[in-house]
Amino acid sequence: MQLYLPIADIPVNVFLILAMGAAVGFVSGMFGIGGGFLMTPLLIFVGIAPAVAVASVASHIAASSFSGAISYWRRRAIDPVLAVVLLTGGSLGTALGVWTFTLLRSLGQLDLMIATSYVILLTTVGGLMFWEGLRALLRARKGGPVTLRRPGSHVWIHGLPLKMRFKRSKIYLSVIPVVVIGLIIGFIGAVMGIGGGFILVPLLIYVLRVPTSTVIGTSMVLTLVTMVFATMLHAVTNHLVDAVLALILMVGGVTGAQFGARAGQKIRGEHLRLLLGLLVLAVGIRFAVELVIRPEDLFTVRETGVTG
Amino acid sequence: MTAHLAQMLGWLALGAALVSSPVQAERLIVSVSNHRVTVTPNYSGEELVLFGSVEKDANTPPNRNYDLVVTVAGPRADMVTRRKERRFGIWINTDYRQFLKVPTYLALFSNRPFDAIASPEVQRRQQLGLNNVLLTQRVSGDYADVVPDDAFRSAFVRLRKQHGLYREETSAVTFLTPTLFRTGIPLPAEVPIGLYNVEIKLFADGALVTKTDTAFEIVKVGFEQFVATTALQHGFVYGLITAFMALMTGWMASIVFRRD
Numbered sequence: 001m002q003l004y005l006p007i008a009d010i011p012v013n014v015f016l017i018l019a020m021g022a023a024v025g026f027v028s029g030m031f032g033i034g035g036g037f038l039m040t041p042l043l044i045f046v047g048i049a050p051a052v053a054v055a056s057v058a059s060h061i062a063a064s065s066f067s068g069a070i071s072y073w074r075r076r077a078i079d080p081v082l083a084v085v086l087l088t089g090g091s092l093g094t095a096l097g098v099w100t101f102t103l104l105r106s107l108g109q110l111d112l113m114i115a116t117s118y119v120i121l122l123t124t125v126g127g128l129m130f131w132e133g134l135r136a137l138l139r140a141r142k143g144g145p146v147t148l149r150r151p152g153s154h155v156w157i158h159g160l161p162l163k164m165r166f167k168r169s170k171i172y173l174s175v176i177p178v179v180v181i182g183l184i185i186g187f188i189g190a191v192m193g194i195g196g197g198f199i200l201v202p203l204l205i206y207v208l209r210v211p212t213s214t215v216i217g218t219s220m221v222l223t224l225v226t227m228v229f230a231t232m233l234h235a236v237t238n239h240l241v242d243a244v245l246a247l248i249l250m251v252g253g254v255t256g257a258q259f260g261a262r263a264g265q266k267i268r269g270e271h272l273r274l275l276l277g278l279l280v281l282a283v284g285i286r287f288a289v290e291l292v293i294r295p296e297d298l299f300t301v302r303e304t305g306v307t308g
Numbered sequence: 309m310t311a312h313l314a315q316m317l318g319w320l321a322l323g324a325a326l327v328s329s330p331v332q333a334e335r336l337i338v339s340v341s342n343h344r345v346t347v348t349p350n351y352s353g354e355e356l357v358l359f360g361s362v363e364k365d366a367n368t369p370p371n372r373n374y375d376l377v378v379t380v381a382g383p384r385a386d387m388v389t390r391r392k393e394r395r396f397g398i399w400i401n402t403d404y405r406q407f408l409k410v411p412t413y414l415a416l417f418s419n420r421p422f423d424a425i426a427s428p429e430v431q432r433r434q435q436l437g438l439n440n441v442l443l444t445q446r447v448s449g450d451y452a453d454v455v456p457d458d459a460f461r462s463a464f465v466r467l468r469k470q471h472g473l474y475r476e477e478t479s480a481v482t483f484l485t486p487t488l489f490r491t492g493i494p495l496p497a498e499v500p501i502g503l504y505n506v507e508i509k510l511f512a513d514g515a516l517v518t519k520t521d522t523a524f525e526i527v528k529v530g531f532e533q534f535v536a537t538t539a540l541q542h543g544f545v546y547g548l549i550t551a552f553m554a555l556m557t558g559w560m561a562s563i564v565f566r567r568d
Binding site (some may be wrong): 002003004007009010013047060061062063064065066067068069070071112114116227228231232233234235236237239240241243244246247250255257258260282290291292293294295297298299300301302303 | 312343347348349350351352353379385386387388389390391392393395397398399400401412460464465467470487497498500501531532535536539540543544545546547548550551553554555557558559560561562566
């Protein structure tokens with residue numbers, strides 16, 4: 001069934017968009033990530049203008065992370081205090097990111113910056129997660145203890161001042177690293193146009209040692225708030241949010257996210273991390289290949305403004 | 309099509325009565341099948357038909373062979389063409405050219421190859437063919453069109469052609485009788501919204517005899533128009549509604565799929 005999108009200005013197959021929304025929603029529900037780094041390239045591939053794709057994906061991520069967040073909230077798998085502290089840093093990081101974005105654009109190398117940071121970020125994060133997941137898996141096969149040296153081990157982070165008790169996560173931690181992580185995620189999100197969930201989740205697990213039970217729900221709250229703001233920002237500044245496209249994506253996305261969340265709970269933690277690592281790594285490699293391999297067409301045309 | 313033709317002939321008769329001509333041997337009377345293409349949710353492109361006739365009068369030399377060139381130009385926009393080059397092992401955009409106020413849709417139709425219609429000089433002056441159409445570039449602070457085989461210009465035209473947005477067909481215009489002609493104007497679904505100018509040039513013996521123009525517009529109506537104008541004029545409310553829609557969808561899903 002073809003449907004003409006009012007802002008993207010092209011007709012699309014509704015079922016194709018629904019399926020894409022559901023597939024990305026499944027992944028995001030399973031791993032507790034927004035999925036923007038998957039959805040945006042998919043939409044561009046279907047022929048939607050990159051600017052419209054980025055703007056509309058934000059509201060799609062907001063929808064699926066909200067439905068995910070609700071079910072995690074019911075299961076008491078969200079740490080509200082941790083979320084608020086992360087958001088404090090996050091909003092600061094977003095402001096800083098928008099400023100950097102404008103600066104880079106005036107220098108004229110924004111595209112390259114985005115592409116290379118995608119490659120570096122995705123391959124590093126994906127590679128690390130994959131490696132860690134693999135090691136945990138091998139350890140489990142040998143019969144050794146699966147859990148990492150999580151509790152007890154004192155790293156420099158635990159020596160920082162301004163300690164605070166995060167009851168739900170059962171951790172006692174300085175707010176400084178939490179705010180800094182929020183800041184990094186907000187910054188990356190604004191510059192690269194992604195929610196940053198796939199970076200936040202490993203950071204919370206490995207750096208802050210937040211238990212896996214509250215990590216995904218809390219990360220979803222952060223994603224939800226940033227993406228609602230991003231939707232507003234895109235709608236007010238460049239008027240490129242396609243509400244019809246967003247709605248189709250949302251309906252597919254939230255449905256997929258529910259099944260994804262259920263599937264995620266059935267899979268063992270280290271398997272989940274291994275899978276997510278693989279996925280992130282694969283997308284990173286795809287971007288890297290695009291940069292290294294000679295493109296089919298060396299030329300690209302982009303509209304810079306309708307003048308009537 | 310015969311109904312179309314009958315209708316068109318009616319219009320032609322009316323047009324002939326209304327249009328007063330300057331002192332010229334021939335006059336062109338044309339009309340497109342639809343002056344207002346409406347974009348609705350099930351819009352997926354359209355094909356318009358341009359009809360016309362060559363009106364002769366007492367001054368017209370007998371047995372003249374006519375050639376016709378139709379140029380359809382969509383709303384104009386600034387575009388940029390970039391070229392990738394290998395630097396430090398990766399392919400990055402290095403050089404670019406800005407195309408200023410060039411048509412977003414451009415179609416050139418004729419009844420036979422441009423070379424057969426007129427000399428290269430006339431082709432250039434009358435902008436016959438994609439190679440001769442003026443595409444203004446900003447070249448280091450200067451504004452000019454460049455030679456047709458310029459790398460950026462030809463890449464630009466080629467890429468627009470791939471999307472069906474630029475087209476050149478030298479057999480698209482058909483003469484139904486020696487003076488009555490028609491051509492189709494294919495509009496793929498991606499064509500931009502806006503006003504389209506159609507210029508019709510009549511040639512005989514390698515020279516321009518007369519020309520005329522008409523226009524049609526592509527407009528969004530109903531729901532499409534409502535969404536587009538709201539997004540543009542009430543960005544904040546639009547954003548709020550979209551965000552609210554996202555939250556509602558998420559909430560509904562968590563209720564529908566609740567399992568406890």
